[in-house]
Every structure is written in structure tokens, then in C-alpha cells.
Amino acid sequence: MSLMRIFVVAVMLVGGLFAQTVFTRVDHPVYGLLSRLDARQIIDFNSEVLPLSRMEVAQLLLRIEDSRDKLNPLELQELRFFREELLWNWRSHEVTESQSHRVTKSRPGKSQSHRVTKSLL
16 A cells, blocks of 8 residues: 555655746736837737747747837837746746757856747748
């Protein structure tokens, strides 16, 4: 009977090792930027389907990064802020796992484990 308990506990522990989706709070200010840029047709963002996963927000920020020339100074400032807050602080695998083509850019002064990849869209 104790062997069965050990097996059940082992299965439960192994199940916890698989990746879990982490969502961005619905009241996070990044959604304001995403909504405004969706209204200007810079990105495609459905504000009715919230919350978004961290990976989805990171992908949208990378798409916005590709359209920097269409942003006003305030939006550029917000993009820099959210990029620092969200992309650098989240684990890099949340961004890299979602992309099939990658270009890796290291952040100056950070270790190799803190990387961000930019999509080739």
C-alpha cells in the first residue's frame, strides 16, 4: 500500500513540473497601450478576451517594437517601460518558446540567462 502512495505522490510531483500558463492581470496598464495601438491598426488586439498570457503580451510588444516608426513619443516611452518591466523580468523562455525564427539580443550588463528574442515577422 505504501508503494502505491509513493507512486501517486511521484506522479503528482512530475505533473507539477510541466509549464503552466501565467496570465497578465486584467488591470495591468499594458492593456491601455495595446488597445490604443489596436485602434490605430498597428497591432491586432481583442480587448474582450482578457486576461492575456504573459507570452501573448510579450509577442504583442515585440510586434509593436517592429512598428516603432508609427509610434508617438509617449507610446515609445510606454513601450520602453513595458518592455523593461515585462520582457526583461519575465523568463526568457516565455518569449522564445513561441517563436520559430529567432534573433537573440542580449541586454547590456545582464547575464546570458536574461535574453529577449525579436520575432522575424
